[in-house]
Amino acid sequence: MENQKDPIIEALQRAVRRLLRLVVILSVLVVLIPILLLNLSTINNFFGSFGENDLRPQIVDTIAIINTETRETSMFWSPPSLNLITDDKLLDEVIYGKELIMHTAYYLGPKGTVAQQSNGLNCQNCHLNAGTKVFGNNYGSVASTYPKLRARSGKMESIEKRVNDCFERSLNGKALATNSPEMKAIVAYLKYIGRNVKKGEKAVGSGLKDITLLSRAADPEKGKIVYENQCASCHQTNGEGTKDEYGREFIYPALWGNESFNDAAGLYRISNMAKYVKYNMPFGISHENPTLSDEDSWDVAAYVVSMPRPHKNTPKDWPDKSKKPMDHPFGPYTDKFSEKQHKYGPFQELAKK
Ligand code: HEC
Ligand code: HEC
Numbered sequence: 001m002e003n004q005k006d007p008i009i010e011a012l013q014r015a016v017r018r019l020l021r022l023v024v025i026l027s028v029l030v031v032l033i034p035i036l037l038l039n040l041s042t043i044n045n046f047f048g049s050f051g052e053n054d055l056r057p058q059i060v061d062t063i064a065i066i067n068t069e070t071r072e073t074s075m076f077w078s079p080p081s082l083n084l085i086t087d088d089k090l091l092d093e094v095i096y097g098k099e100l101i102m103h104t105a106y107y108l109g110p111k112g113t114v115a116q117q118s119n120g121l122n123c124q125n126c127h128l129n130a131g132t133k134v135f136g137n138n139y140g141s142v143a144s145t146y147p148k149l150r151a152r153s154g155k156m157e158s159i160e161k162r163v164n165d166c167f168e169r170s171l172n173g174k175a176l177a178t179n180s181p182e183m184k185a186i187v188a189y190l191k192y193i194g195r196n197v198k199k200g201e202k203a204v205g206s207g208l209k210d211i212t213l214l215s216r217a218a219d220p221e222k223g224k225i226v227y228e229n230q231c232a233s234c235h236q237t238n239g240e241g242t243k244d245e246y247g248r249e250f251i252y253p254a255l256w257g258n259e260s261f262n263d264a265a266g267l268y269r270i271s272n273m274a275k276y277v278k279y280n281m282p283f284g285i286s287h288e289n290p291t292l293s294d295e296d297s298w299d300v301a302a303y304v305v306s307m308p309r310p311h312k313n314t315p316k317d318w319p320d321k322s323k324k325p326m327d328h329p330f331g332p333y334t335d336k337f338s339e340k341q342h343k344y345g346p347f348q349e350l351a352k353k
Contacts, residue, residue, distance in 0.1 A: 077140040077203035079132045079193035090188065097189025100182055101130050104171065105249045107182065114182065118173030119260070120243065125253040126170060126267060128280060132193060135279045135287040140203025143194025154319035159187050169265040172310045208275040209287050213351060214298050217344045218270060223303030226296045230282055231255075239307055256307035264312040269327045270344065273301035302344050305329075326350035 082098070085091040100107055104122040107114045128136030146159045153161075163186055164175035176183040197203045228237070235241050239256040243249065254260040266272050278297035279287040292300070318324045322334040327350075329343035337350060 074134075076134040076205035077138070077197065078134075079140075080196050082192070085192070090192075093185050093188040094192045096181070097185035097187070097192075098130050100186050101127065101189065103249060108171075108173070108176075109248065111246070111248045117176075118167055118171035120248075120250050121171050121253050121259075121261065122249065123166065123171075125250065126276065131190075133280070133286070134205035135207070135209040137208055137276060137280075138203070138206050139190050140194055140197060140206035141201075143191045144197040144199055144201055144203065151320065151323040152317050159190055163187070163190075166265075169312060170261045170267065172260075172262045172265075172312070205287075208272060209279045211271075211275050211278050211297060212294050213345070213347045214295060215346060215348065217341070217346050218274070218298040218302035220299070220303040220306040220344075223296075223299035223301065223306075226292070226300040227303050230292070230296075231300065234283065239304070255304050256309045258310060260309050262310040262312040263329075264314045264317070268305055268309075269325065269329070270298070270301050270305055271325075271327045271347075273304060274298045277301055298345075305343065 082091070082094060085094060101123040104118060104124075105112065105120045108116070108118045109120045110116055112118075124130055126137055127139060129138075131137070131139035142159060142162070146162060147156050149155070150157045150162075155161075157165075160178045160183055163183065167173050167175055176186075194203070234252040235255050236252070239254060240259065241250050241252040241254040244251055261267055267276060274294075274297045277300060278290050278292055278294065279285070282291065285291055318328070321332060324333060324342075326347050327342060327345075329339055331339050331342075333342065335350070342350065
């Protein structure tokens with residue numbers, strides 16, 4: 001009698017056991033999944049702090065790609081996700097291109113692991129979020145508008161030529177060979193992220209956002225005060241920035257001095273500097289929440305461009321002198337205004353041309 005279990009009770013017990021097992025499995029999942037997700041950033045940090053000495057672990061940025069590609073579901077351009085690339089060869093190339101944009105100095109700077117041919121800046125220092133930030137000097141329009149005729153050279157310029165312009169000026173370095181793996185990767189990245197923009201059209205929010213002109217000349221003296229209060233904490237009192245512990249890459253890039261961009265760079269033009277700063281600095285702000293007034297932006301830009309930096313001779317620039325932008329600070333000009341006014345303004349009359 002004892003061994004003879006009631007089949008109904010037995011079935012009931014089985015059902016209860018099954019239910020219990022299910023509850024255990026479910027609760028383990030409910031607890032584990034969020035912990036795993038939360039820990040992705042910790043894992044990421046772990047990889048980030050490991051092996052920096054010799055090789056940049058690619059995995060760091062691949063994870064970062066997934067984490068930081070938050071969609072801007074707005075009117076503004078945003079790049080297609082790299083996760084959509086199905087061709088492995090292309091994916092590798094595009095990821096390497098993105099790496100080179102984010103960590104240029106690691107590969108090509110004074111202590112570069114591939115070559116030493118540029119200063120310590122990264123492309124990303126000026127083309128924020130790997131060249132995808134709205135009005136952060138982004139690359140949204142590169143694939144759609146190049147090759148294009150540029151007044152500075154008076155020539156049709158390919159993407160490669162334009163990239164090398166920034167290597168020679170903004171990175172105060174040497175041009176990359178057009179067929180080098182690095183140039184191919186950078187171009188593959190620029191083409192990929194810009195592929196959702198129609199040929200000939202400009203991406204909304206690409207490049208820099210316009211800023212109103214002052215009725216007076218921008219004033220380096222006033223700008224110095226803005227600089228000391230709002231910029232020096234990161235970029236340092238003498239504009240030299242700070243480097244990582246290996247001296248390979250900047251944490252806060254140099255704004256002037258030997259290690260910064262040269263005077264033929266786009267950012268040396270005060271209007272570009274003022275626009276870049278107003279909508280991107282102090283680091284962390286965006287075009288939606290700028291903290292500097294237009295006046296402070298122009299003045300601090302004036303202070304930065306008044307400081308010493310490398311010089312580059314560019315005798316072939318602006319073959320048609322009448323096409324020089326209002327704030328190109330080097331004559332000769334086809335108008336009557338001085339180099340000083342072209343450098344600092346006031347620009348009202350100059351802009352009317
Ligand atoms: C010191 C700042 C700075 C750095 C560093 C820099 N650039 Fe630029 N770049 C600019 C500015 C400013 C412009 C826009 C200039 C203008 O329109 O006059 C620009 C323009 C460009 C353009 C053309 C964009 C367009 O829509 O026409 C490309 C492409 C480009 N840069 C690529 C690069 C690459 C690649 C690197 C790294 C090798 C780099 N830049 C590094 C400041 C910089
Ligand atoms: C909280 C730190 C911080 C502050 C404050 C700050 N910046 Fe920056 N700045 C950065 C970082 C970081 C970058 C590079 C961004 C990147 O690589 O993603 C940068 C890049 C720049 C660049 C382009 C790179 C270069 O070397 O020229 C300029 C110009 C610049 N800042 C100007 C300013 C000015 C002017 C101010 C003050 C109004 C300012 N910044 C305040 C952190 C800061």
